[in-house]
Amino acid sequence: MPKPMEEYRVEDLNPGCVIDEPGNAVVYHTGNWKSQRPVWNEQKCIKCGVCWNFCPDNAIMRKEGGYFVADYEYCKGCGICAHECITQCITMVEEVV
Amino acid sequence: MIDKYAVFVPNLTNRAENFTSGHRACQGCAEALAVRHVLKALGHDIVISNATGCMEIVSSPLPLTAWNVPWIHVTFENAGAVASGVAAGLKVLMRKGKIPEKRIVSVGMGGDGATTDIGLQALSGALERMHKDFLYVCFDNEAYMNTGIQRSSSTPYGAATTTSPAGKDSIGQHTWKKNMAAIAVAHDIPYVATACSSYPFDLQAKVIKAVESGGPAYLHVLSVCPTGWRIPSHLAIKYGRLAVETGVFPLYEVQDGKYRMTADIPKLRPVRDYLSGQGRFRHLTDTDIDIIQKRVTKEYDKLISLHKSNNG
Ligand SMILES: Cc1ncc(C[n+]2csc(CCOP(=O)(O)OP(=O)(O)O)c2C)c(N)n1
Ligand code: SF4
Numbered sequence: 001m002p003k004p005m006e007e008y009r010v011e012d013l014n015p016g017c018v019i020d021e022p023g024n025a026v027v028y029h030t031g032n033w034k035s036q037r038p039v040w041n042e043q044k045c046i047k048c049g050v051c052w053n054f055c056p057d058n059a060i061m062r063k064e065g066g067y068f069v070a071d072y073e074y075c076k077g078c079g080i081c082a083h084e085c086i087t088q089c090i091t092m093v094e095e096v097v
Numbered sequence: 098m099i100d101k102y103a104v105f106v107p108n109l110t111n112r113a114e115n116f117t118s119g120h121r122a123c124q125g126c127a128e129a130l131a132v133r134h135v136l137k138a139l140g141h142d143i144v145i146s147n148a149t150g151c152m153e154i155v156s157s158p159l160p161l162t163a164w165n166v167p168w169i170h171v172t173f174e175n176a177g178a179v180a181s182g183v184a185a186g187l188k189v190l191m192r193k194g195k196i197p198e199k200r201i202v203s204v205g206m207g208g209d210g211a212t213t214d215i216g217l218q219a220l221s222g223a224l225e226r227m228h229k230d231f232l233y234v235c236f237d238n239e240a241y242m243n244t245g246i247q248r249s250s251s252t253p254y255g256a257a258t259t260t261s262p263a264g265k266d267s268i269g270q271h272t273w274k275k276n277m278a279a280i281a282v283a284h285d286i287p288y289v290a291t292a293c294s295s296y297p298f299d300l301q302a303k304v305i306k307a308v309e310s311g312g313p314a315y316l317h318v319l320s321v322c323p324t325g326w327r328i329p330s331h332l333a334i335k336y337g338r339l340a341v342e343t344g345v346f347p348l349y350e351v352q353d354g355k356y357r358m359t360a361d362i363p364k365l366r367p368v369r370d371y372l373s374g375q376g377r378f379r380h381l382t383d384t385d386i387d388i389i390q391k392r393v394t395k396e397y398d399k400l401i402s403l404h405k406s407n408n409g
């Protein structure tokens with residue numbers, strides 16, 4: 001299991017800087033970059049998955065029942081899903097801190 | 098309800114994500130989206146040689162990597178050469194029985210700077226040597242974005258960048274975009290295509306065709322960069338679509354020398370629809386836009402006549 005970036009020490013690095021844990025970037029959560037988050041209106045959603053297809057961050061998941069939801073740990077809040085959604089069922093809502 | 102709608106997008110595509118979440122591309126980066134879809138089409142049996150540039154920087158801050166497939170970071174100028182070496186090396190390992198015989202595609206990747214400028218010689222050599230199972234993908238965001246938006250030979254005429262600033266005496270970039278796909282075609286390789294991440298299924302189909310062609314193959318992928326193009330992040334897909342619908346970036350493929358247009362566009366939209374709204378073009382006057390319109394129409398007509406003469 002990859003560990004958070006801050007916990008790596010120089011001794012942990014491989015010779016030649018080879019990284020032998022494929023895809024360990026998932027420990028880095030880009031979700032706190034966002035200033036707005038997508039919210040789905042399931043009344044209007046036709047479960048087509050266009051939002052899922054256009055997400056540059058693989059941050060949209062299909063849940064039980066076939067509706068889609070953002071993985072807020074990674075969603076950067078770009079708003080592409082809301083703009084591309086065919087039925088316009090996604091609204092970008094401002095993040096409150 | 099879903100039965101009424103025949104299309105369920107995730108069923109049409111490989112669900113494995115070999116370019117993982119946690120990469121640090123900007124919000125709305127359609128270059129990262131292009132990488133995601135190229136990898137979906139390529140599957141697992143690949144080795145990537147990636148020139149430095151945004152996609153390398155955002156994906157591999159030591160000790161982390163966003164890649165789930167074998168991937169080498171190479172310098173700015175030699176992705177073509179390293180990918181050649183990988184292709185040759187795999188062939189030898191198979192001949193010596195060190196790894197099982199199967200198709201493993203050597204994939205070179207680079208931005209437009211890495212491809213059309215500094216890595217052009219290495220790429221040309223690779224295409225000339227006719228490596229089998231060799232694919233090169235250029236992710237073209239029309240400038241050196243990673244170092245802060247400097248112009249490349251792939252930057253379009255009239256675009257303002259930090260090294261081609263627009264002003265009283267300058268229109269911004271004053272040369273026309275280099276036609277890199279035509280340069281690849283001139284190498285007489287089996288497959289060349291242009292694509293854009295706003296058309297992900299077309300993009301994936303072309304990646305598969307490129308691999309099936311046996312190689313070497315070249316893909317030129319327009320990758321909208323909200324940061325460098327000065328557009329809001331949510332419009333990244335829309336501007337890729339506009340580039341195609343206005344004829345600024347035509348989608349086509351060239352298989353064994355035969356041109357075929359791949360997007361069905363009965364009538365081009367005016368280039369103004371594409372240019373307006375992008376900060377990098379906001380200084381353009383009506384006269385400038387007319388000049389660009391004439392050029393786009395002329396280049397587009399050339400492609401249409403190639404398409405017509407090659408497809409009866
Ligand atoms: C020989 C060399 N010169 C300059 C650089 C600095 N550099 C790193 S990435 C980059 C820009 C890359 O531009 P491009 O290939 O278009 O990729 P993008 O970042 O736009 O995706 C530059 C100039 C370098 N790494 N090596
Ligand atoms: S600068 Fe452009 S290409 Fe680079 S990560 Fe940001 S949006 Fe993507």
Ligand SMILES: [Mg+2]
Pocket residue numbers: 208209210236237238239240241242243
């Ligand atoms: Mg670039």
